[in-house]
Amino acid sequence: MASKRINFFLIVLSLIASQAIVAADFRLPENPGDSLIGDKMSSGQSHPDEHFYTTAKEEDTLLDIARQFNLGQTEIVLANPTVDRWLPKEGTRVRIPNARLLPNAPRKGVVINLPEYRMYYYSGDGSHTVTTHPISIGRLDWKTPLGKTRIATKTRNPTWTPPESIKREHAERGDFLPNVVPAGPDNPLGLYAMRLGVPGYLIHSTNKPFGVGMSVTHGCIRMYPEDIEKLFPRVSVGTDV
Template sequence: MSKKSNSSFDRRGFLIGAAAAGLASPAISQTLPVIEEPVEVARRNISSFRSLEWQPYFNTLNKGAILVDISSRALHMWTEDGGYKLYPSSVPLSEDLTRRGRTSVVRKVNGPTWSPTPAMKKRNPEWPDFVPAGPDNPLGTHALYLTWTYYRIHGTHDTRKIGRKSSNGCIGLYNEHIAEVFGKARIGTQVLLI
């Protein structure tokens, strides 16, 4: 085996290689160290990412419903026919950027453009005034505009943001997930952020 210079330990590559070595030679696999995930991390992720019923939150599924749980960083979507999907999301960086309550989808944009809000521009004067649709756009491939000015449910090209407190107020999804939500959401779909 050759050593890679200036590289960090790649756990996934090590485990895949160890599994392959174990298939080829059982004696070798018995001598490999076992690397386990911390139990606390696994428990926290499993307990916070759970499916929910819509009835405690909405009176009807007319036009569908979206529930965003800020604390578990998850977006729950129910279609009018009762279909359900759960998606990991990014949430606002801090409480002062977080808005909770009821709103609805008022506009859907495939290939959104982006401009920072006045508050964002004040905090980050170096940001551009406008970003066209494309791979550099912070709204990703699709955006659902809400009745609240400046708040969106949108995609992101920066997948590191999903599952984290990383936004300036919006709810972010993987681009493939926002494409699904975008396809199912209608103008008037009810949205609740808790």
């Protein structure tokens, strides 16, 4: 009985630790001039751990592990250059980056760090926290625009009207898009979309989550479905981006 209690206690501790590790909300540095954040900061330590390790299971891909730990594909591949992204051996130690530098930008609203494939959201509610999520951005020939804009509209279960340029691109591959893609799980916008003040660009969910953390879009910003589901109700129309 004592052994069972000990095992149960260890499992609970493991679950608590995992939940803390994958958290997307981090406390801002007490000194406004500091930019380093990480999970260990919530426990009062001034210097967060740079990384930690998890162990690949038999059914895992490196991309599955990235999604579990709030990372994008490029980030986890760069952190584990010798690990096969599709077939990591069972028991392989996988490095999980656990600290990052806040972008050199006003800590207000939504901040997109394109080279990092990452979004930061400052709620401005007095909680002194920042929320961060991996994102996909535009390809080299369809770059995500630079500059300041705002959240113009928010839509649940959006439809998608493909621009003529994207319809032509797909048609060249023999994939003929309809004039309007209905809402639902097969919609490339996913179940949530936030239109930006820059015409034609959105922050939205995706039906291809393995592409999160890469330059694969036509300029829009894609998020994991579970990430934008949490972020969507927190971000108001008019929020700075």
